[in-house]
Amino acid sequence: MTSNARPLALVTGASSGIGADLARELARDGHDLILCARRVGPMQALADELKAAGCHCTVIAADLSQSGAAASLVREIESRGLVVDVLVNNAGLGSNGRFNTSDPLRIAEILQVNVVALTELTRLLLPNMVERRKGKVMMVASTAAFQPGPKMAVYCATKTYVLSFGEAIAYELRNSGVSVTTLCPGATATEFAHVADAESAALFKGLLPVMDAKKVARIGYQGFKAGRRVVITGLLNKIMAISSRLSPTPVATRIASWMMSAGK
Numbered sequence: 001m002t003s004n005a006r007p008l009a010l011v012t013g014a015s016s017g018i019g020a021d022l023a024r025e026l027a028r029d030g031h032d033l034i035l036c037a038r039r040v041g042p043m044q045a046l047a048d049e050l051k052a053a054g055c056h057c058t059v060i061a062a063d064l065s066q067s068g069a070a071a072s073l074v075r076e077i078e079s080r081g082l083v084v085d086v087l088v089n090n091a092g093l094g095s096n097g098r099f100n101t102s103d104p105l106r107i108a109e110i111l112q113v114n115v116v117a118l119t120e121l122t123r124l125l126l127p128n129m130v131e132r133r134k135g136k137v138m139m140v141a142s143t144a145a146f147q148p149g150p151k152m153a154v155y156c157a158t159k160t161y162v163l164s165f166g167e168a169i170a171y172e173l174r175n176s177g178v179s180v181t182t183l184c185p186g187a188t189a190t191e192f193a194h195v196a197d198a199e200s201a202a203l204f205k206g207l208l209p210v211m212d213a214k215k216v217a218r219i220g221y222q223g224f225k226a227g228r229r230v231v232i233t234g235l236l237n238k239i240m241a242i243s244s245r246l247s248p249t250p251v252a253t254r255i256a257s258w259m260m261s262a263g264k
């Protein structure tokens with residue numbers, strides 16, 4: 001398989017929120033796109049919008065919560081003769097509530113999308129980038145990665161995984177021609193809080209400024225383009241993340257619990 005004339009970026013979770021706006025950033029910067037999520041309608045609408053900017057989009061529906069979904073997606077991409085230059089692992093979801101009463105199926109879905117599919121997709125697509133000494137990967141983690149998160153325990157743990165994984169392979173791949181950037185947004189106005197049943201949590205009710213997805217994508221894309229290993233969006237989020245790393249874990253955990261409280 002040969003390289004594309006315009007670099008080709010695969011964006012997971014491109015049907016809404018941060019993923020859709022990252023797709024817009026990539027298109028504006030001369031990439032063609034593969035848009036992937038479960039909902040085809042919003043991705044088709046995005047593809048039509050981006051066509052005006054000269055971007056060719058391929059829409060592929062995939063449910064990344066299914067075992068083997070990453071491999072099926074890569075097979076589908078290869079069967080179309082496409083070569084991925086940029087991977088944006090953005091798809092993700094959370095769930096608000098105490099762990100002992102959480103729906104086990106929901107837990108499995110979160111682990112599969114946020115951790116397993118992200119890891120498998122990266123493993124499947126990286127070798128070709130490394131072989132060509134050309135490629136870029138973005139992982140979308142969260143400021144939730146920096147401390148344990150009571151009432152969103154599994155979600156926060158998955159984001160700690162994503163940050164650790166992203167930083168580790170960024171180090172492994174130094175001098176390889178392939179960069180890995182882990183984006184850590186704070187609270188962002190997307191469908192996330194609704195999907196996670198967390199709209200009433202203090203975090204999403206203006207305790208800290210809630211950023212819009214466009215701004216998160218703009219900041220994330222700039223850092224990604226510059227090859228930065230970790231990008232935290234906004235000064236306050238940076239201060240919070242650094243404070244969490246420097247604080248004793250019980251203190252950081254208590255503050256995180258307080259941020260998720262109020263509604264539940």
Ligand SMILES: NC(=O)c1ccc[n+]([C@@H]2O[C@H](COP(=O)([O-])OP(=O)(O)OC[C@H]3O[C@@H](n4cnc5c(N)ncnc54)[C@H](OP(=O)(O)O)[C@@H]3O)[C@@H](O)[C@H]2O)c1
Pocket residue numbers: 012013014015016017018019036037038039040062063064065066090091092093094113140141142143184185186187188189190191192193195213
């Ligand atoms: N919003 C925040 O406050 C915030 C803060 C920090 C980090 N993040 C992270 O940012 C990323 C994007 O989230 P967002 O805020 O933009 O929320 P969002 O608007 O809910 O977008 C989530 C995206 O993930 C996709 N997705 C969910 N389950 C999927 C599945 N089973 N298979 C394939 N795709 C799936 C959704 O598409 P379909 O439903 O169409 O499948 C959607 O496109 C996530 O990783 C999230 O953890 C969000």
